[in-house]
Amino acid sequence: MDQQPSSSQHTVIGEVFIRRLNLIGHLSDADCRALRSLTGHVRSVARGEDLFRLGDQPGDVVVVLSGLLQRYTLSAEGRRQIHSVYMPGDIPSVESLHIDRMDNNLGALAPSHIAQVPHSELHRVMSACPNVLALIWRETLVQGAIFREWLMRNSQMLAHAQMAHFFCEMITRAKAAGVAEGNSCALPMTQDDLADVLGLTPVHVNRTLMVLRASDAVEFQGSTLQVRDPAKLAELAGFDPAYLHLRSASQQPESGSFLLAERQP
Numbered sequence: 001m002d003q004q005p006s007s008s009q010h011t012v013i014g015e016v017f018i019r020r021l022n023l024i025g026h027l028s029d030a031d032c033r034a035l036r037s038l039t040g041h042v043r044s045v046a047r048g049e050d051l052f053r054l055g056d057q058p059g060d061v062v063v064v065l066s067g068l069l070q071r072y073t074l075s076a077e078g079r080r081q082i083h084s085v086y087m088p089g090d091i092p093s094v095e096s097l098h099i100d101r102m103d104n105n106l107g108a109l110a111p112s113h114i115a116q117v118p119h120s121e122l123h124r125v126m127s128a129c130p131n132v133l134a135l136i137w138r139e140t141l142v143q144g145a146i147f148r149e150w151l152m153r154n155s156q157m158l159a160h161a162q163m164a165h166f167f168c169e170m171i172t173r174a175k176a177a178g179v180a181e182g183n184s185c186a187l188p189m190t191q192d193d194l195a196d197v198l199g200l201t202p203v204h205v206n207r208t209l210m211v212l213r214a215s216d217a218v219e220f221q222g223s224t225l226q227v228r229d230p231a232k233l234a235e236l237a238g239f240d241p242a243y244l245h246l247r248s249a250s251q252q253p254e255s256g257s258f259l260l261a262e263r264q265p
């Protein structure tokens with residue numbers, strides 16, 4: 001359901017930008033004030049609903065307030081490949097500021113609450129604040145780094161390592177964004193969704209989940225991801241969080257400390 005924007009919703013939109021950009025850089029007080037002035041359109045989207053489709057020419061950038069979004073493409077036979085997922089606090093479409101037409105689809109993996117910020121609003125703030133412009137550019141580069149890591153994961157790792165790596169990434173990002181509870185976070189995905197993330201069959205996903213559960217490193221059930229043994233999960237995945245470019249991410253994944261307890265200043 002669409003909602004009329006309010007001043008409080010505008011503040012929320014700005015705070016999402018501030019938190020996300022502070023994870024990958026440094027914002028001044030003036031930068032933060034400018035970001036809090038951003039206006040946008042807040043609405044709900046249903047699972048399976050697309051925000052942008054292949055060939056669209058978006059006029060706004062999407063901000064995830066709750067739920068889970070997916071970036072995906074479809075093969076000629078209609079098979080889906082999910083290229084990335086976006087949780088609350090993510091800004092999944094900043095590249096649309098400079099790319100005229102979508103070469104993929106952006107939609108909801110779960111019922112979600114999102115804001116759409118007009119390009120003109122972001123251009124206004126970026127023109128006034130060169131540092132915000134630089135960090136928006138950095139955000140597009142970080143998303144590119146994540147795409148490259150997913151390509152390596154899906155093409156070179158065994159199934160159990162692929163899944164462990166994906167779970168490591170999700171809990172690390174959730175902790176950084178402040179949407180985790182301890183070593184658990186919401187991950188409202190089906191086994192079919194996981195199959196399309198990892199490039200596996202649903203049967204293979206089911207078997208791989210059984211392997212990881214047996215290791216007692218992780219539990220994924222009822223749309224909740226719970227990491228029981230961070231060090232073991234990181235070892236199974238060979239996980240190094242460096243590609244996320246989070247300012248507070250540990251570079252010592254073997255210790256299990258990649259699970260960010262809180263964002264450091």
